[in-house]
Amino acid sequence: MKRRTMIGAVALAFAMSVGTAAVAEGLPPLEKKDRYKVGFPQMESNNPWRIAETKSFQDTAEACNWDLVATDAAGSAAKQVADVDSMIAQGIDILFLPPREEKPLIPAVMRAKAAGIPTFLVDRSVDPNVAKAGEHYVAFLGSDFIDQGRRVAEWTLENFKGDKGTIIQLEGTTGSSPANDRKKGFDDVIAKHDNMTIVASQTGDFARDMGRQVMETLLQAHPDVNIVYAHNDEMAIGAIQALELAGRKPGDDVLVVSIDGTRDALQAIIDGKMGVTVESSPFFGPLACEVMGRYASGETIEPWVKVEDRIFTKENAAKHVDEAY
Numbered sequence: 001m002k003r004r005t006m007i008g009a010v011a012l013a014f015a016m017s018v019g020t021a022a023v024a025e026g027l028p029p030l031e032k033k034d035r036y037k038v039g040f041p042q043m044e045s046n047n048p049w050r051i052a053e054t055k056s057f058q059d060t061a062e063a064c065n066w067d068l069v070a071t072d073a074a075g076s077a078a079k080q081v082a083d084v085d086s087m088i089a090q091g092i093d094i095l096f097l098p099p100r101e102e103k104p105l106i107p108a109v110m111r112a113k114a115a116g117i118p119t120f121l122v123d124r125s126v127d128p129n130v131a132k133a134g135e136h137y138v139a140f141l142g143s144d145f146i147d148q149g150r151r152v153a154e155w156t157l158e159n160f161k162g163d164k165g166t167i168i169q170l171e172g173t174t175g176s177s178p179a180n181d182r183k184k185g186f187d188d189v190i191a192k193h194d195n196m197t198i199v200a201s202q203t204g205d206f207a208r209d210m211g212r213q214v215m216e217t218l219l220q221a222h223p224d225v226n227i228v229y230a231h232n233d234e235m236a237i238g239a240i241q242a243l244e245l246a247g248r249k250p251g252d253d254v255l256v257v258s259i260d261g262t263r264d265a266l267q268a269i270i271d272g273k274m275g276v277t278v279e280s281s282p283f284f285g286p287l288a289c290e291v292m293g294r295y296a297s298g299e300t301i302e303p304w305v306k307v308e309d310r311i312f313t314k315e316n317a318a319k320h321v322d323e324a325y
């Protein structure tokens, strides 16, 4: 029997034995087992957030009885697709995928489903017009990125001391869900305030060094900038370096605001160089374990398992810096 037909037969037999709603909707079921072969194709490992996320999966593997197959696509969506395909060929039981960008990973999601492998998107999502939770993959586990951008904008409006805000925005990876959504959340709030202007918005690819380089260039075109909004802490730290090199005083004559909650960002807040970072938790391992347990028991999983995020400012950064990554 061909692999796919065999998987179909197994899925049907399982569906008949447990009668789960998930299976009835056409999603691959997850058999109850003592150990699972779990796929986690990481997109890159160039920043503390990604390293913390991978470590969270590695740390969970023992507690949750996983044989973890983890890869690193080194910043290439094409390599991440190839990594998923290789995991499908290796016969993983379940896939936890953080898709680097919204569109290129969709065919891989479809192939995992066709191979009978339940797939959960973690931290980032794919284009919801093409692939849907509950239909093409089981569920999305992650933060509300639009709300993160909105919260940064609201905090900025409440805490900016000047009359007119001249804003530079450093965007995340082009085509990724956090870059799209964090921009939308922030821009929508800022657009309602006449005293605030976003004079430039450019990608720094979620990377510290690129954030620094882009900030250096944008500073020359917009020397009057007094607010920098970075879509993640790494780019915010890069921007602070560029500002200081140019003789500016972050925290004094420029307000730097961002998202994630890394140790370096909390330290920058303590040092008075950054105003706020809205949390975006990378610790998905325990949540993945809990949700797959529910799925294996036949529960229908909600399409979006939402992660609640805190906010770090000078009021609480010192309390949390030691536990940060």
Ligand code: AHR
Binding pocket: 047, 049, 050, 123, 124, 178, 206, 231, 232, 233, 234, 259, 260, 280
């Ligand atoms: O998808 C979440 C984002 O990706 C984090 O904010 C960022 O640091 C990471 O690379």
